[in-house]
Every structure is written in structure tokens, then in C-alpha cells.
Amino acid sequence: MKAIVLFSGGLDSLLATRLLQEQGVEVVGLNIITPFHDCSQEAADRAKELGIELVVRELGEDYMKMLANPRWGYGANVNPCLDCRAMMCREAKKLMEEIGADFVATGEVSGQRPNSQKIHQLMLISRESGLGGKLVRPLSAKVLNPTEPEKDGSLDREKLRSFTGRGRGKLVWLARKDYDIKTIPQPSTGCVLCENS
Numbered sequence: 001m002k003a004i005v006l007f008s009g010g011l012d013s014l015l016a017t018r019l020l021q022e023q024g025v026e027v028v029g030l031n032i033i034t035p036f037h038d039c040s041q042e043a044a045d046r047a048k049e050l051g052i053e054l055v056v057r058e059l060g061e062d063y064m065k066m067l068a069n070p071r072w073g074y075g076a077n078v079n080p081c082l083d084c085r086a087m088m089c090r091e092a093k094k095l096m097e098e099i100g101a102d103f104v105a106t107g108e109v110s111g112q113r114p115n116s117q118k119i120h121q122l123m124l125i126s127r128e129s130g131l132g133g134k135l136v137r138p139l140s141a142k143v144l145n146p147t148e149p150e151k152d153g154s155l156d157r158e159k160l161r162s163f164t165g166r167g168r169g170k171l172v173w174l175a176r177k178d179y180d181i182k183t184i185p186q187p188s189t190g191c192v193l194c195e196n197s
């Protein structure tokens with residue numbers, strides 16, 4: 001069983017990767033560079049630590065077109081988070097099909113970000129990306145509808161998690177206690193599009 005994990009190198013993507021690895025899933029990380037965000041070096045360093053292959057893809061002109069008129073609008077500033085996440089998941093779908101992976105996973109946590117991670121927004125991203133039930137959120141799976149790999153038994157839903165909300169404490173605890181991740185990445189504040197200035 002092989003999965004593409006949207007991989008920023010942040011804590012959430014590290015934990016999503018580890019949760020899948022412990023169920024025997026081979027993970028390929030996908031890091032996406034946008035015109036406003038590049039965390040590819042950090043992702044490469046973290047991928048090396050986890051022993052996973054990392055693919056880096058860049059969004060350019062299509063991203064700028066989306067930014068001019070995002071279907072789902074902007075967040076607090078000019079951050080089109082819902083459209084941006086859907087676009088990234090579409091890239092992950094392409095890679096999944098290219099390399100014959102079985103599903104896509106992200107480190108999204110239900111309710112963690114007000115602009116893109118409420119339950120209905122996660123469902124919208126699943127639908128808009130074309131992934132539907134092939135998009136798994138291992139950190140919040142147990143508070144979401146079962147996905148295809150959970151339904152067909154490829155993933156044990158009971159071993160996935162039910163994290164919700166903005167607090168990071170439980171995630172940090174899990175990283176330290178269960179996965180021996182010693183260097184905890186700093187929390188992300190989003191990309192430059194989220195900044196007032």
C-alpha cells in the first residue's frame with residue numbers, strides 16, 4: 001500500500017506520515033512550492049529523517065490565476081486557503097496516478113485553522129480536489145467520515161486519531177512520546193498571503 005502525503009516538514013505532516021508508516025504504508029512526500037511559499041528545504045531535511053522519498057512540485061501561472069479570483073474567496077487577508085488546499089490536493093492526485101499510489105493523505109486537523117479546516121471545509125477540499133474518499137486525514141480520521149482505505153480495511157481506522165481544534169499540546173506530546181521526534185518544528189503561521197502588510 002502506497003500513499004502520497006502532502007509534506008511541508010511541519011509537525012502535522014510528520015505525524016501523518018508516521019501514523020501511516022506504522023500501518024505498513026509506503027509514504028512518498030509531496031512538497032509544493034507556490035509563488036508565495038517555499039518550505040522545500042525544511043521538507044527535504046525532515047523527509048530524510050523519516051526515510052521517505054520527497055517529490056517537489058511548483059505551482060506558478062495557474063496559482064496566480066486562482067489567486068485573482070478564488071472560487072471560495074479569501075481568508076482574513078488575501079489568502080485563498082480553500083482553493084489553495086484544493087489545488088495542492090489536485091497535484092497530489094496527479095502524482096498518485098502517475099506513480100500508482102493508492103491514496104493521498106494530509107496532516108490537516110479538523111478545526112485547527114478557521115479558514116480551511118472546519119469539517120465541512122475538509123469535505124469540500126476532498127470533493128473539489130477530485131480525491132473524494134481517497135483523501136485521508138490520519139490525525140482527525142476518527143471524527144470524519146470513513147475514507148476508502150478505511151472502508152476496504154487497508155487502513156485500520158482504530159489506529160488513526162481524533163485530534164480536533166487549535167491546540168498543539170497533544171500533537172507535541174504524541175510526537176515526543178510515541179514517535180521519538182526530538183526536534184519539534186515551530187508552528188506555521190501560513191504563507192505571506194496571510195499577512196496584513
Ligand code: SF4
Nearest residue numbers: 079080081084190191
Ligand atoms: S496559508 Fe497560504 S499556502 Fe497555506 S493554505 Fe493558505 S494560501 Fe495556501
